[in-house]
Amino acid sequence: MSAIDTLATELARLPGIGRKTALRLTYHLLKQPAEQVQRLASALSVLRERVHPCQVCFNLTEEAECAICRDPRRDLTLICAVEEAADISAIERAGEYRGRYHVLGGRISPLDGVGPGQLTVRELERRVAAGGVTEVIVATNPSVEGEATALYIQQSLAPHHVRVSRIARGLPLGGDLEFADGGTIAQALFARREMT
Amino acid sequence: MSAIDTLATELARLPGIGRKTALRLTYHLLKQPAEQVQRLASALSVLRERVHPCQVCFNLTEEAECAICRDPRRDLTLICAVEEAADISAIERAGEYRGRYHVLGGRISPLDGVGPGQLTVRELERRVAAGGVTEVIVATNPSVEGEATALYIQQSLAPHHVRVSRIARGLPLGGDLEFADGGTIAQALFARREMT
Incomplete structure (x- = not known):
């Protein structure tokens, strides 16, 4: 699967985002500065590592x-x-x-x-x-x-x-x-x- | 800025995604398997590295x-x-x-x-x-x-x-x-x- 299809497939798993919107977002990201896309990727990476339920x-x-x-x-x-x-x-x-x-x-x-x-x-x-x-x-x-x-x-x-x-x-x-x-x-x- | 706010801020930069939707997506991702979130992050990472214009x-x-x-x-x-x-x-x-x-x-x-x-x-x-x-x-x-x-x-x-x-x-x-x-x-x- 191409990098475009891979990202569109992962985006389409999100609630309220269909196949067409996922493709539109992917093409949008391709036109953004590479650093912005990288910031989004690392924000996703750290999310599940850092965030957990409050013990109270x-x-x-x-x-x-x-x-x-x-x-x-x-x-x-x-x-x-x-x-x-x-x-x-x-x-x-x-x-x-x-x-x-x-x-x-x-x-x-x-x-x-x-x-x-x-x-x-x-x-x-x-x-x-x-x-x-x-x-x-x-x-x-x-x-x-x-x-x-x-x-x-x-x-x-x-x-x-x-x-x-x-x-x-x-x-x-x-x-x-x-x-x-x-x-x-x-x-x-x-x-x-x-x-x- | 917290990991949740960081991701929500990056998601809200996307077209058609406001602050509320960005937060909703972030909370949704927190409930998904960590591997799914990681797949999305790496799909974003490779996108700009691998994809470029056809020379024809x-x-x-x-x-x-x-x-x-x-x-x-x-x-x-x-x-x-x-x-x-x-x-x-x-x-x-x-x-x-x-x-x-x-x-x-x-x-x-x-x-x-x-x-x-x-x-x-x-x-x-x-x-x-x-x-x-x-x-x-x-x-x-x-x-x-x-x-x-x-x-x-x-x-x-x-x-x-x-x-x-x-x-x-x-x-x-x-x-x-x-x-x-x-x-x-x-x-x-x-x-x-x-x-x-």
């Missing part, structure tokens, strides 16, 4: 503990449980949350063969049992699997006398009622708050 | 001459002039053309500072002057610059008593050959007209 919260990090767990200004009484490390970036971008995180490593999904044992719920329990945590916010996705995972976490933490909360579901900011699906509208109505 | 037609190749120029079954009397090497893949996918190619290396675009001197029109003239070629099909894109380039090629080849034809405007005006479907490209080749 399973966020991705290059240290023993991630930057958030090491930050003394973060609120130690709050843990936000998310499905994937990528979800942490999304929440951090919002800039509202000051507690710490716990990456579950997925969600319970019997169809995909993912049971509670494959997630880091046991480790979350251990963190709560160690004391100092007053609330666990379950921020799994608002899907069937995300809800099932949230319920499992709530039950697992029940003996630990910690508040377990679930992120609100409703219309997205800037969303349009006209185009929202029925489930979202039902949730938005159910979770309505009194205006004071 | 300027198509991209890993040999002295590209696979099309070396293929004895190709029709030596026909040359199809294209802007970029990527356009050759698009025409080959259509499976209708059996001649050889000539990669111009762009199109005449005074606004971008690209004049005829930066293109390989002189080399195309030399190929035609060497004899054996009866027709040059100009398959530059149907844009203002592509048309100007076609006209320049026609004038440059006028002294050489060779038929110069232009692919039909089956392609939507302002479209890009690289992204056209095979049927449209086949139609455009079939309905080519002699330039007078």
Whole structure:
């Protein structure tokens, strides 16, 4: 296989990149300075060597503990449980949350063969049992699997006398009622708050 | 900068890949087998080392001459002039053309500072002057610059008593050959007209 085909084949394995886009990217790279292509190659090479899960919260990090767990200004009484490390970036971008995180490593999904044992719920329990945590916010996705995972976490933490909360579901900011699906509208109505 | 940020930054330099997509791809790669990520990295590394222009037609190749120029079954009397090497893949996918190619290396675009001197029109003239070629099909894109380039090629080849034809405007005006479907490209080749 030619060097062009080899790269296009590897690029086409990425999500959202089809054969045509992979070829277009390859031809684009052929027109870029060789150093830029080399920087991309070495960034890929070091990625898997350096990055591993944080030993506290399973966020991705290059240290023993991630930057958030090491930050003394973060609120130690709050843990936000998310499905994937990528979800942490999304929440951090919002800039509202000051507690710490716990990456579950997925969600319970019997169809995909993912049971509670494959997630880091046991480790979350251990963190709560160690004391100092007053609330666990379950921020799994608002899907069937995300809800099932949230319920499992709530039950697992029940003996630990910690508040377990679930992120609100409703219309997205800037969303349009006209185009929202029925489930979202039902949730938005159910979770309505009194205006004071 | 962390390994994750470094890779995301390099990926975001690619066309059509924004910061969010770059991060999503990075997190995706962190979940893939390390060998797959390494294969992508090495495919990138060898790309610029191995691939260079064909010494006959300027198509991209890993040999002295590209696979099309070396293929004895190709029709030596026909040359199809294209802007970029990527356009050759698009025409080959259509499976209708059996001649050889000539990669111009762009199109005449005074606004971008690209004049005829930066293109390989002189080399195309030399190929035609060497004899054996009866027709040059100009398959530059149907844009203002592509048309100007076609006209320049026609004038440059006028002294050489060779038929110069232009692919039909089956392609939507302002479209890009690289992204056209095979049927449209086949139609455009079939309905080519002699330039007078």
